[in-house]
Amino acid sequence: MTIDAQSNAAQSNSPPAIKAGLHLKRPCLIVADLQRALQIYQDILGFRLDYVGEASADSYLYTVFKLPAQAQLTFAALSTEHEPRAIALTEAKNVDLPPLLPPHRIGTVIQVSDLAPIIQQIQALNLEIIPPCSFTAPPNLVFTEQGFHDFDGHLIILYQVKVAEAPHEATT
Template sequence: MQTNNPIPSSLHLKRPCLLVADLERSLTLYRDCLGFKLDYVGNADPDSYLYPVFQLPAAAQLRFAALSTQEEPRALALTEVKGSPLPPPPKPHRGATVIRVPSLASVLPQLATLGLCPITASSFSTPPNLTFTEQAVCDFDGHLIVLYEVQRSSTS
C-alpha cells in the first residue's frame, strides 16, 4: 500500500554525532545543563556503521544516545567509545556544534559547576533589531560548542 507522504528530497542537516569517552558524564552537560531530552540509549552492533565511519577498532564497545530539542527530534547523537582511547582533539578546532539556548546567564553557572570554562562572550547585532550573544566552551571530550542566545534589540 502506498502512502501519500513522499520521501523529502530537499537538503536537511540531521544531527552531529560526537564521540565521547563517558556517556553519563556527557549527559550531565547536554541533558542536565543545556536541556536536551534523552530519547534513548542503545548498544551498537559489532557490524555498526559507526566502526568504519569513525575508524574505530572492532575491539571498541560502543553505546549511543539520541537527544532531542523541543523543535527537532534526535537533534544530537553521542557515541560512547570504551576499550579504545579517543585521541586528543586537534588544535585549532576544526568544527563547532552551535546551539541556541534560552538564556546564557542560566547556563554559565551550571558550566562552572561541571568544571567547564567558557571562552569570553561576544555580542553583535543584525537586522531587524536582533542581538546575538555567543559563548563558546569545550565539552569533556574537547568538542567545541558555541552557545548563543538571541534577543530583540531596543529600537533607537
C-alpha cells in the first residue's frame, strides 16, 4: 500500500471520491531534517501535520526525485483548515542534498493572514529573508508579498491581502 493510500485509509473508512478534471494536489519538498522543517511549516506557518510515514524501499519517491537507494525517506503530509494535504515534506537521510542555487526555478506561494509576525519568527531562525513588495489591485485590495528561503534553500513566498480603507472626504 502506498503512503497516500495508507493516509486515505487512516482518515476515512469510505473510499476516496474521485475528481474528474484538473486538480493541483500539493507541492512536495525534499528536506534534510523533517523536525527542523516542521518548525517553519507547522509551528510558524500553521500547517496541521496529518500524517508521517516511512517510505518503502520501492517507493515512487525514489524514482521521481532521483534519490539513491541508500536514502532513508520519511514522508509528511500537512493540511490547512481548507486544503487537505496541501503540502508534503519528504525527509531524505543518508544522502547529501546539493544546495538549491539561484536563479530559482520554483517558489511555493502561501497566503497568510498576518505577514509581519511570521517574518519576525522566520528572521529569528536566521534564514534568508527577501525584502517585501506591496501593490494594489482593483477594487481596493492591498497585497504584500515577502519571500524567504527555508532551511533547505526552498524559495517560499508569503502574501497577505487586506482591503484598503476608502479615503476620507474632507467635510466643511
